[in-house]
Structure formats: structure tokens, C-alpha cells
Amino acid sequence: MFEVLFYILNKGMKFIESALNRDGEAVFTRAARGLMSLIPTPLVFQVSGLWKPNHVLCRENVVPASEIVAVEETEIDKKQCDSGKWQKMSKLHAFTVHYIKRARNHRWRCSEITFWCIDEQLCNQWIQALKELLDSQKSRPKQLLVYINPYGGKRQGKRIYEQKVAPLFNLASISADVVITEHANHAKDNLFEVNIYKYDGIVCVGGDGMFSEVMHGLIGRIQKDSGIDQNNPKTPLAQCSIRIGIIPAGSTDCICYATVGIIDPETSALHIIVGDCQPLDVSSIHHNNTFLKYSVSLLGYGFYGDILKDSEKKRWMGPMRYDFSGFKTFLSHQYYEGTVSFQPAKGTVGSPRDKESCRTGCHICRQTKQLEEQQKNYGFEHKEVEDEWKVIKGKFLAINAVNMSCACPRSPKGLSPAAHLADGSADLILVRKCSRFNFLRYLVRHTNQDDQFDFPFVDVYRVKRFQFTSKHLEDNESDIKDVGKKRFGQFCSDHPACCCNLANSTWNCDGETLDSSAVEVRVRCQLVKLFARGIEIYKDEAAYNSSSNELLS
Numbered sequence: 001m002f003e004v005l006f007y008i009l010n011k012g013m014k015f016i017e018s019a020l021n022r023d024g025e026a027v028f029t030r031a032a033r034g035l036m037s038l039i040p041t042p043l044v045f046q047v048s049g050l051w052k053p054n055h056v057l058c059r060e061n062v063v064p065a066s067e068i069v070a071v072e073e074t075e076i077d078k079k080q081c082d083s084g085k086w087q088k089m090s091k092l093h094a095f096t097v098h099y100i101k102r103a104r105n106h107r108w109r110c111s112e113i114t115f116w117c118i119d120e121q122l123c124n125q126w127i128q129a130l131k132e133l134l135d136s137q138k139s140r141p142k143q144l145l146v147y148i149n150p151y152g153g154k155r156q157g158k159r160i161y162e163q164k165v166a167p168l169f170n171l172a173s174i175s176a177d178v179v180i181t182e183h184a185n186h187a188k189d190n191l192f193e194v195n196i197y198k199y200d201g202i203v204c205v206g207g208d209g210m211f212s213e214v215m216h217g218l219i220g221r222i223q224k225d226s227g228i229d230q231n232n233p234k235t236p237l238a239q240c241s242i243r244i245g246i247i248p249a250g251s252t253d254c255i256c257y258a259t260v261g262i263i264d265p266e267t268s269a270l271h272i273i274v275g276d277c278q279p280l281d282v283s284s285i286h287h288n289n290t291f292l293k294y295s296v297s298l299l300g301y302g303f304y305g306d307i308l309k310d311s312e313k314k315r316w317m318g319p320m321r322y323d324f325s326g327f328k329t330f331l332s333h334q335y336y337e338g339t340v341s342f343q344p345a346k347g348t349v350g351s352p353r354d355k356e357s358c359r360t361g362c363h364i365c366r367q368t369k370q371l372e373e374q375q376k377n378y379g380f381e382h383k384e385v386e387d388e389w390k391v392i393k394g395k396f397l398a399i400n401a402v403n404m405s406c407a408c409p410r411s412p413k414g415l416s417p418a419a420h421l422a423d424g425s426a427d428l429i430l431v432r433k434c435s436r437f438n439f440l441r442y443l444v445r446h447t448n449q450d451d452q453f454d455f456p457f458v459d460v461y462r463v464k465r466f467q468f469t470s471k472h473l474e475d476n477e478s479d480i481k482d483v484g485k486k487r488f489g490q491f492c493s494d495h496p497a498c499c500c501n502l503a504n505s506t507w508n509c510d511g512e513t514l515d516s517s518a519v520e521v522r523v524r525c526q527l528v529k530l531f532a533r534g535i536e537i538y539k540d541e542a543a544y545n546s547s548s549n550e551l552l553s
């Protein structure tokens with residue numbers, strides 16, 4: 001491995017030396033600006049001093065080979081050749097390196113730089129060497145299956161893919177089979193029919209609901225092919241090695257925001273091209289030994305379930321429907337009675353009240369994985385530990401279980417700022433009945449720096465498993481045992497307007513509604529993988545406003 005790298009490095013030096021020798025100046029220019037900016041000799045050496053193995057030199061900085069998008073032979077513009085300096089040369093040869101450039105707020109852009117040379121053989125050697133270097137990056141996808149929801153968000157999915165994503169995939173020589181969905185569940189059903197194993201990844205163009213659909217198709221298909229029954233809540237599930245990419249084109253796009261740091265189709269496409277990999281925890285939701293759904297971001301009962309249910313009727317409003325339904329749901333101030341029981345997460349180092357949040361290469365997620373592997377070696381992994389259960393009965397405005405922060409533009413720090421993408425646990429947030437004014441204070445804290453968990457009516461727990469049963473169902477169940485009471489129970493469920501608050505809410509499961517008055521939820525550590533790397537930490541946020549793009553390693 002290192003030999004190859006040093007070979008490239010030496011070649012790099014040779015390229016510049018050779019260019020210097022022939023013309024006395026570095027033949028190294030920036031085509032992006034359309035300038036023939038000749039770099040004076042000392043600068044070249046100064047910059048070349050920064051070279052590291054596996055890095056290719058570009059003008060302002062060093063680009064790791066893993067961040068090269070493509071290398072192409074470049075036709076030299078006749079006009080450029082005829083002007084000034086180059087006139088005296090017989091023929092110029094050039095190649096262009098397309099690479100990732102970091103901009104503000106976690107945005108990535110595809111930038112380019114052209115290297116010039118008069119030695120054709122050397123130029124070809126360089127192109128060859130760089131192409132080999134790209135080919136050796138085995139994590140990069142070559143063939144993708146793409147599902148586009150043309151009706152998600154502002155209905156721009158198709159345009160976003162064609163204008164911003166497809167050209168980048170072409171540049172990176174990625175071939176894509178594209179399916180434009182014709183109805184809900186089209187992508188999910190299709191994933192059970194096609195040969196998914198010929199693809200390196202599945203890409204969905206849409207919002208959280210569309211991601212959820214694709215994820216259900218993929219997880220379901222893998223379990224089917226592995227002979228695993230999803231209905232048994234205790235069965236360990238088969239992990240999906242095929243990664244999922246999200247091109248954001250929905251209304252909230254929280255999964256994209258919380259795993260990449262920005263909602264930007266070009267940035268997401270670049271994360272796919274370089275073959276990033278971010279494992280993700282998935283919660284499985286069951287009721288009475290029947291599988292209901294999976295969730296990766298928010299599983300919310302009460303407030304967020306009601307918003308979603310109301311907003312589904314207003315799809316025509318686009319992303320604005322959530323503001324409208326949010327306001328309406330806030331005013332209705334509906335609370336729900338029931339019992340929550342949960343097993344606190346053990347063996348995870350973090351807590352939901354931590355100040356530190358999950359970032360690229362997160363050590364908390366890494367430690368979890370190590371612990372899991374150790375347990376596997378000892379043969380513990382299939383044993384369900386019957387740890388203590390905590391039981392909380394009450395009246396709740398919202399019950400939210402989040403597998404990740406759920407950061408989105410509406411709430412840049414998210415529902416649980418310290419939740420982790422891949423630590424095998426979820427944060428269970430219980431908002432008990434309180435005044436409208438207090439609930440508003442709680443909501444507003446999602447948008448500022450104040451701690452949203454610092455209220456007497458809000459509790460947060462890090463959990464591996466939890467259950468919820470609405471009072472409505474509990475009463476019905478106990479009525480079955482008590483025939484005398486049964487009539488009254490029937491009466492109440494038939495007349496929800498009667499004095500007892502027996503109404504049920506719905507669940508908001510990653511932006512899709514789920515009706516169930518009782519659920520049993522288990523977090524499956526790192527069940528799926530995304531083309532993402534978590535939110536990167538910049539060494540110096542201010543440096544992004546200039547040109548540096550150093551990362552904290």
C-alpha cells in the first residue's frame with residue numbers, strides 16, 4: 001500500500017521538477033479561475049513541503065486522495081495556448097483534478113484544478129497513476145439504484161437529481177439506475193423484486209418519509225433473504241451492508257441534516273461519491289408479536305404524531321403544512337394518558353444531558369461497537385438481559401424517542417442534542433402535562449441555546465428498549481378480565497367525547513404515521529449504513545471563511 005503512495009508522491013515531485021526544468025517556471029495553473037497564474041518557483045517548493053503520503057497537491061491546500069472526485073485528461077484551449085507565455089511551447093498536455101472543497105456550514109463543493117505539462121508521457125503517467133489511486137479506493141460505489149419521489153417537499157426531486165446530482169455521478173463514473181416513483185410504497189415494493197446485490201448503494205431523493213420507505217424495503221428484503229422473521233421482536237436482525245444515500249428533497253430532511261450537517265443535494269452527492277459510511281441505529285417497533293415499523297430519527301406520540309396526522313391532509317401546502325399544523329396542534333393542547341416502561345441503556349458512556357454532541361468519528365459510538373464485538377466474542381449477543389424496567393404512568397403532551405439528535409433547520413440542535421447516531425441507544429423524552437405557556441417555553445428552547453430538558457415537566461432517559469400502552473388500551477384489557485366494567489369501556493371508546501380523556505394519538509415514525517395504542521420498541525445497534533460521515537468538526541470555524549479546510553482529526 002505505502003509503496004504505491006510513495007510512488008505517486010515521487011511522481012508528483014518529478015512532475016513539478018520536470019516542468020520546472022523545461023520552462024524554468026512551474027507549469028501549474030488554476031483553470032477554475034480561467035487564469036494563467038504562474039506560481040513562482042519558491043512557492044512551489046514551499047507548498048510541496050506540505051505534501052503527505054496519499055495526498056495530491058493543489059494550489060492552496062493539500063487534497064487527500066480520498067477527496068478526489070475524478071481525474072480527466074484536459075483539452076487545452078487553443079486561445080490559452082496562443083497567448084503570452086505558452087506561445088513558445090510546441091504542445092501542452094494537461095489533466096484536471098476535480099476535488100472536494102469545504103465551504104461554510106458543512107457545505108461541500110466540487111472544485112477543479114488543472115495541471116499543465118509539456119511532456120505527454122509524463123502527463124499520461126500522471127493520469128494513469130491518479131486513476132489507479134481512485135480505483136484502489138474500494139469503498140467508493142460504482143453502481144447505484146436511485147429512487148426519486150417527484151412529490152416530496154417542494155416537488156423538486158426530479159429536477160434536483162437531474163441538475164445537481166446526475167452530472168456529479170457521471171463525472172465520478174458512477175452508473176445509476178433511476179426509478180421515479182409513481183405511488184407511495186413503489187420504492188419499498190421494488191426493493192423486494194430487483195437484484196439489490198448488484199448495487200453498491202441505494203439512493204433516495206426525497207424527505208424523511210421517502211428515506212423511511214427505502215430503508216423498510218432494504219431491511220425487509222435482507223431479513224427475507226436471510227430467513228429472519230421480522231414479527232418476532234426478540235430475533236436479532238441481519239445487518240444491511242448495502243449503504244443508503246439521501247439526496248434531500250423533502251420537507252424536513254432531518255435525517256440528512258443530522259448525519260451530514262446541511263441540507264444540500266450537492267454535498268450529499270459528494271458524500272456518496274467518496275463512499276462515506278455512517279452506521280445508524282434503527283428502532284424496531286412491534287405490537288403483540290407483530291412487526292409494525294422501523295424508525296431511525298423520531299418516533300413521537302402526542303404532539304409530533306398529531307402534527308403529522310393533521311399535516312398529511314395539507315400536503316398541497318408543501319413544507320409550510322408543518323407550521324400550520326404545528327400551530328393548530330399547539331393550540332389544541334391535547335394530552336394523552338398511558339404507561340411508559342423502559343430499560344435504561346447500560347454500557348454506553350454518554351448521557352442525554354451531555355454537552356458534547358455526536359460528530360464524525362464519535363468516540364462514544366466507537367466504544368459501543370467495540371463493546372458489542374467483545375460481547376459477540378463471549379457469545380452474549382443473543383441473550384436478552386432482563387434488566388430492571390422503570391415504569392412511569394402519567395398524562396403526556398409528547399412522548400418522543402429519538403435515535404439521533406433530529407437536528408433540522410427548524411431546530412439546529414435537535415430534539416435531543418446529545419443523542420448519538422450509532423451508540424445502540426435512543427433518548428426517550430417525556431413531556432408531561434403542563435400549561436400551554438410552559439409547553440411553548442419548552443418548544444422555544446429547541447431553537448436557542450437554553451437546555452430544553454431543564455423543566456420539571458420534562459424527563460429524558462437513554463434507553464435500549466421501551467414500551468408504551470395508552471390508558472385506553474389498558475382499560476380495555478383490564479375490562480376483558482372484568483366483565484362488569486367492560487360495558488363502560490365500550491361506552492367510552494364509542495363516545496370519545498365523554499368526560500374521560502381516552503382519545504388516542506398516532507405515532508410520527510420518521511415522518512410516516514403509525515396507528516397503534518401500544519408499542520414495544522428495541523434499538524438495533526448500527527443496523528443500517530448511510531453514505532455520510534456524521535457532522536464534521538472544523539478546527540477553526542473562522543478559517544472556513546477564508547480558504548483553509550483543515551479538519552480536526
Ligand SMILES: CCCCCCCCCCCCC/C=C/[C@@H](O)[C@H](COP(=O)(O)O)NC(C)=O
Nearest residue numbers: 207208209250251252253254410411446510511
Ligand atoms: C416557537 C415554536 C418553535 C418550534 C420548534 C419546534 C422544533 C422542531 C423540531 C422538529 C423535529 C424534527 C423531527 C423530524 C421529523 C420528520 O421525520 C418529519 C417528516 O419529515 P419529512 O416531511 O418526511 O421530510 N417532520 C415532522 C415535522 O414531523
Ligand SMILES: Nc1ncnc2c1ncn2[C@@H]1O[C@H](COP(=O)(O)OP(=O)(O)O)[C@@H](O)[C@H]1O
Nearest residue numbers: 152153181182183184206207208209210250251
Ligand atoms: N410517487 C409518489 N406519489 C405519492 N407518494 C409518494 C410517491 N413516492 C413516494 N411517496 C410517499 O411520499 C411520502 C412523503 O415523501 P417525502 O419524500 O418524505 O416528502 P415530504 O418530506 O414532503 O413528506 C413518503 O411516505 C413516500 O412513501
Ligand SMILES: [Ca+2]
Nearest residue numbers: 281403420425
Ligand atoms: Ca442512537
